[in-house]
Amino acid sequence: MHGPQPPARPGGVVATLALAGTVAAIMQTLVTPLIADMPRILDTSASNAAWVVTVTLLVAGVCVPVSGRLGDLLGKRRMLLVCAVPLVVGSVVCALSSSVVPMIVGRGLQGMGMGMVPLGIALLRDVVPAERLSGSIALVSASMGIGGALGLPLAAAVAQYANWRILFWGAAGLALLIGALIWWVVPDVPAGAKGQRFDAPGAVGLAVGLVSLLLAVSKGGDWGWGSGSVLGLLALAVVSLGLWGRYELRTRDPLVDLRTTARPRVLLTNASSVLIGVGMYAYMLIAPQLLQFPEATGYGLGQSMLAAGLYLAPGGVMMMLVSPLGGKLINARGPKTALVLGAVVIAVGYGVALPLMGTAWGLMVAGIVINSGVALAYGAMPALIMSAVPLSETAAANGFNALMRSLGTTVGSAVIGVVLAQMTVTMGGHTFASEDGFRTGLLIGCGVALVSAAVACLIPAVRAGGESAAADEEAAPGRPVASRA
Structure with a gap:
């Protein structure tokens, strides 16, 4: 697994890891355009077909913290390569599937590769110069959101105009490309927790x-x-x-060092991460439905899946543009400020969405604002975590933080789903989520984002000899640990 020992090229490493995160996110959104047709495609019931989405979430939830810890023990580059394997194999299995069981197996294998992003973020601390670290962390961290926003219209276009299997063959090709880039571009640095047991x-x-x-x-x-x-x-x-x-x-030698996790700086960051996940996912669940609901409802905008994806795509582009600015903000004012500001911007985005939800361009503008806040928040979270943990725990700690974000999106999906299921209207024999239901969901997203900002305000600053002293002591020579504020 070690292969050649490439020299550290920070620009190439950051680009490779950001692309890896983008591809991992595309894997998650890949089946979104196919959900309605999945029972027909796989000749199964709607409840069975729903497992095609659920299994990826479950497997990723388990594998992300495990792959993070193995990255600390065996080397992050090695585990990045390991994560690429199930992405390739799972995509091929899905492309060849004609029934629900192999499709679920393939989607589960894809979920095993979702540990790429926290592993990549942790590796940045080892190979990127201090002056470029914050911006690099922000970009790689935001890549999950970038891939989700950009992958949806791409997947919708393929699903609408070509055979659905092309989606998975394309995913396999992307995963192979990522594996090759990691092999040749990412340096093999010593494992931070080498010698400890799993x-x-x-x-x-x-x-x-x-x-x-x-x-x-x-x-x-x-x-x-x-x-x-x-x-x-x-x-x-x-x-x-x-x-x-x-x-x-x-x-x-625990899988997750709960004593480190209990430090106020880490604990409050993870709590804020859960809330950010809820706040982010509310828009991701509501906007596509509003865009695609029939105009006859009086509030639906009657767009196709492809058109809806294109309206949402600028949000992903904005994440890409804002991430470097977030890195500069972290360097200037600290990751805590960036996290608080990101949460507030998300809340402002929901404030924009409420009066403009009746127009496609209004939802697009709201998505641009919300995703700008997500980019700031996603870049700040790993910087806060890594400022409070030793080098031997960076991958595991980032994996746990990624799990908290995933838990937030899961909770957000459940909460918004309940609201939309309970607040309905019936038209022409069909039941739809009501306009009041969508407004309530947007208000929940706004409120949760504000609560996240309040929690982030409580995150303590790092002081000499304080809670992150262990992290500072184990930091690479000459490299500050993210930021001190």
């Missing part, structure tokens, strides 16, 4: 707890929040995560 019991315990929690949250709307299945899964999640936490505190 916490297999901790990985199993976390997997049981996360799968139970994510499955309950993502399927609660379909199965019923008061059903025995959902309540049983939630109970299992509480028990298993409680036992897992107790074990992690007692083992010598």
Whole structure:
């Protein structure tokens, strides 16, 4: 897995890792244009077809923190290459699938590769000069959002005008390209936690707890929040995560160092990350529906999936443009300021969306504002995390933060889904989410973003001899740890 030892070329490394994050995000949005047709394509029920989306979320939730820890133990470049393999194999399996089971298997394999982004962010700390670190972190961190926004219209165009299998063959090609670029461009730096053991019991315990929690949250709307299945899964999640936490505190080399995670700077950043995830996903769920709902409803805009994707694409472009500016802001004022400002900008975006939700251009403008805030926030989170953890835990800590963001999007999807399912209107024998339901969802997104800003305001600054002293002591020689504010 080591291969050639390429010299460190920071520009090429950053571009490769940003492209890797973009491709990983495209993998997640790949099936969005196919959701309605998936039961017909796979000759199965709608409930079975829904697992094509759910399984990627579940597998990624388990594998992201595990791959992060393995990156600390075995080397981040090696694990980046490992993550590329299931992306390729999973895409090929999906492209060849004609029934639901192999499609679910392929989508699960794609979920295994989602650890690329936190691994890449952690690796930046090892290879990028201090003066370029903040901007590089911001760009790679925002690449997930960039890929999601840009991948949707691309996938919609292919699905609308070509065979759906081309989507997955294209994904396999992109994953192969990423693997080749990582092999030749990304340097092999020493593992930060080399010599420590891998916490297999901790990985199993976390997997049981996360799968139970994510499955309950993502399927609660379909199965019923008061059903025995959902309540049983939630109970299992509480028990298993409680036992897992107790074990992690007692083992010598934990999968996730909960003592580090409990530091106020890390804890509050992760809490804000969950809320940012909720706030971001509210728009991602509401805007496409408003754009595609029939005009006969009085508030739908009657756009095709492709047109809706094109209206949303400028938000992804704006993330790409704002990310370098976010890096400069982090250098000048610190990541805490960038996170607070990002959350406030997201709230402002929802404020723009509320009066303009009746026009496609209004939703596009709101998306540009919201995604600008997401770019600022996503760049600040890893900088805050890495300023408070030692080098031996950077990949694991970033993986855990990525998990918190993913948990936020899952919760956001569930909450907005419940609101839209409860607030409905019936027209021509069809039931639609009501205009009031969409307005309520936008208000929730705005409120959660403001709460995230308030939580971020409580994040303590790093002081000499303070909570991140361990991180500073283990930082690479001559390299400051992100920012001090």
